[in-house]
Amino acid sequence: MCFSDFIANFAMPIALPIAFTFSIQIQTGRQGIAKAQCVNVADTRRETNFFLPSFMKTLSNGIVTIGVEDHGAELCSIKCEGREYLWGAYPEYWKRHSPVLFPIVGSVWDGEFRSKGRTYTMGQHGIARDMDFTLLSLSDDEIWYELRSSAETRTRYPYDFILRIGYKLHGHTIDVCWEVENPSDEVLPFQIGAHPAFYWPMLSDEAINEGVGAMEKELSADTARGFFKLHIVNEQKADFLPADKRFVFSEQITAKGCVSETEDSCYEVVDDMIPISTDLFDDDALILPDSQVNSVTILDEAQKPYLTVAFTSPLVGLWSPPKKNAPFVCIEPWYGRTDIVGYDGMFEDREHMNLLKPHETFKAQYEITIHR
Numbered sequence: 001m002c003f004s005d006f007i008a009n010f011a012m013p014i015a016l017p018i019a020f021t022f023s024i025q026i027q028t029g030r031q032g033i034a035k036a037q038c039v040n041v042a043d044t045r046r047e048t049n050f051f052l053p054s055f056m057k058t059l060s061n062g063i064v065t066i067g068v069e070d071h072g073a074e075l076c077s078i079k080c081e082g083r084e085y086l087w088g089a090y091p092e093y094w095k096r097h098s099p100v101l102f103p104i105v106g107s108v109w110d111g112e113f114r115s116k117g118r119t120y121t122m123g124q125h126g127i128a129r130d131m132d133f134t135l136l137s138l139s140d141d142e143i144w145y146e147l148r149s150s151a152e153t154r155t156r157y158p159y160d161f162i163l164r165i166g167y168k169l170h171g172h173t174i175d176v177c178w179e180v181e182n183p184s185d186e187v188l189p190f191q192i193g194a195h196p197a198f199y200w201p202m203l204s205d206e207a208i209n210e211g212v213g214a215m216e217k218e219l220s221a222d223t224a225r226g227f228f229k230l231h232i233v234n235e236q237k238a239d240f241l242p243a244d245k246r247f248v249f250s251e252q253i254t255a256k257g258c259v260s261e262t263e264d265s266c267y268e269v270v271d272d273m274i275p276i277s278t279d280l281f282d283d284d285a286l287i288l289p290d291s292q293v294n295s296v297t298i299l300d301e302a303q304k305p306y307l308t309v310a311f312t313s314p315l316v317g318l319w320s321p322p323k324k325n326a327p328f329v330c331i332e333p334w335y336g337r338t339d340i341v342g343y344d345g346m347f348e349d350r351e352h353m354n355l356l357k358p359h360e361t362f363k364a365q366y367e368i369t370i371h372r
Contacts, residue, residue: 061141061169064370073133073145073165074099075196080172080370083205085307087197087328090212093321094328098196099129100165100178103157105193106338107257108350115189115347116158124257125195127156128163141169144177160184173369180354180362188356189348191336193313194366197328200225201298201306215327225276225329226306228318229297230269234290241266248274248292251337253284258339273299278325285319287337296331297371304371309333311366315352333366 056067056076067077075098078085089097104126112119131153133145144166149159166177182188199208199215202225207214236249247266254260267274267286280286295310296318309316311333319330337352348355356362 057135057138057143059138059141059143059167059169061171063172064169064174066167066169066174068143068145068167070135070145071132072099072129073147074129075167075174075176078174078368078370081372084208085198085370087199088208088211092212093324093326094197096129096195096197098194099125100163101125101191101193101195101334101336102128102163102180103159103161103190103192104338105191105334105336105352108347109256109258109339109341109343113347113350114345118158120156120158120347122156125193126191127153133165136164143167159186159188159190161188161190172372173367175365175367177365178363180356182356182358182360185358187348187358189350189353190356190362191334191353192362192364193315193317193332193334193336195330195332196309196368197330198298198307199328201300201304202226203327212327216325219325219327223278224301225278225280226301227273227275227299227303229273229299229305230293231295231297231310232269232272232292233294234292236266236290236292238266246270248288249290251287251289253287253338255341258341258343259287259337261340261342273303276329279323281318281320281322284322285317285332287315287317289315289337298329298331306371308369308371309366310369313364313366335364 056069058065058067063080065079066075068074069076075086086097089095104122107124108122111121111123113122128147131147133147136144136146144164147163149161160183162181162183164179168175168177176194178192180190180192203215203218207218230248232248236247241247246269248269250265250267251259252263252265254263291314293316294312295308296316297308298306300306309331313333313335315334315337317332317334319332320326320328335354339350343350354362
C-alpha cells in the first residue's frame with residue numbers, strides 16, 4: 001500500500017558456481033498531506049551495542065518490529081522473535097543500515113554531472129540518505145516520511161521533487177514504499193534504489209548482540225556464507241556458454257565506482273542457487289540488469305530460507321564490502337545504476353534514468369520477508 005492509499009484508508013550438495021569474466025562490445029543507447037494520529041509507537045533510545053540512532057520510531061505488529069530514523073527516513077532495525085536482522089551500522093565495515101538512494105544510484109563519473117547548462121557535484125548514491133525527512137503519518141504498523149526540494153537541494157540537484165518513503169508491516173513482511181512526485185512543469189530525471197544490509201544467517205544472536213569482535217570470531221571459522229536463491233524470470237543465454245547450464249549476468253564495476261561498457265561477468269546457477277563465499281564480492285557488487293530476477297532469498301548453509309527480498313525493479317545489486325569478510329550482505333533493488341566509465345553526457349541521458357512527466361507521481365515498492 002502506498003501513501004495515498006494509506007491516507008485514504010486511515011481517513012476512513014551443490015556444485016560451486018563457475019564465474020566467467022569476458023569482454024563484449026555494447027552499443028550504448030539508453031499538498032497538503034494529511035497527518036495520521038500516532039498509535040502504539042515510540043521514540044526509542046539505543047539500549048544495545050548496535051550503532052542505532054539515539055532516537056528512532058519503533059513499529060510492531062506483534063510478529064516483526066522495525067525501527068526507522070527521521071534522518072534519511074532510514075530503516076535501522078528489523079527484529080523477529082528476538083533476533084536482529086538488519087546490520088548495526090558499525091563504522092568498522094559500513095556506517096549505514098538501509099539508506100534510500102536518490103536521485104542517483106551509485107556514482108556519477110568523477111563525481112560530476114551536467115544539467116541545465118551547468119556542472120554539479122554529487123557524492124555516491126545522491127543526497128536523500130543524508131537529509132532529515134518530515135514525519136507525515138504514523139500508526140502501529142505503518143509510517144510515512146517526506147522530503148521536499150529546497151534551495152539547499154537545488155544547489156546539488158537542480159530539480160523540484162517530493163520524495164515520500166513508507167514502511168508497512170504485515171505478517172513477517174515489511175513493505176518498503178517509494179513515491180517520487182514531480183510538482184514542476186518540467187520533466188524530472190531521477191533514479192531511486194535500496195541498500196538494506198542483513199546479518200549473515202550463521203551468526204548467533206549472542207554475537208550480534210555483543211558486537212563486531214564476537215561476530216568476527218564466529219565468521220573466522222569458515223569462508224562459506226550460505227546461498228543466494230534466485231527467482232529467475234528473464235533467463236539470459238550466450239553462445240560461448242554451455243547450453244545445458246543456467247547463468248545470471250552481472251555488470252562489472254571497474255573504476256571510480258562506475259561500470260565497464262565492455263566487461264561483464266556471469267555466474268552459474270544450480271537449482272536456482274549461487275553459493276556465497278567470502279571471495280564472491282572481491283571485485284565489488286554483483287549488478288544483475290535486465291529484470292533477470294524478481295526475488296533473492298538468503299539461505300543458510302543447510303539451504304534453509306533466512307530472508308527474502310522481492311521486487312519489480314529492473315536491476316538488483318548484491319554487495320558486501322570487498323575483501324573485508326564483513327558480517328553482512330546487501331540485497332539492493334534499483335531503479336537506476338551507476339555511470340558507465342568515462343560518461344560525459346547530460347544527466348537526463350544517463351543509462352537507466354527515470355524521466356517523470358510534470359505533475360505525475362512514480363510509485364514503487366519492494367518487500368523484505370523474514371523466514372522463521
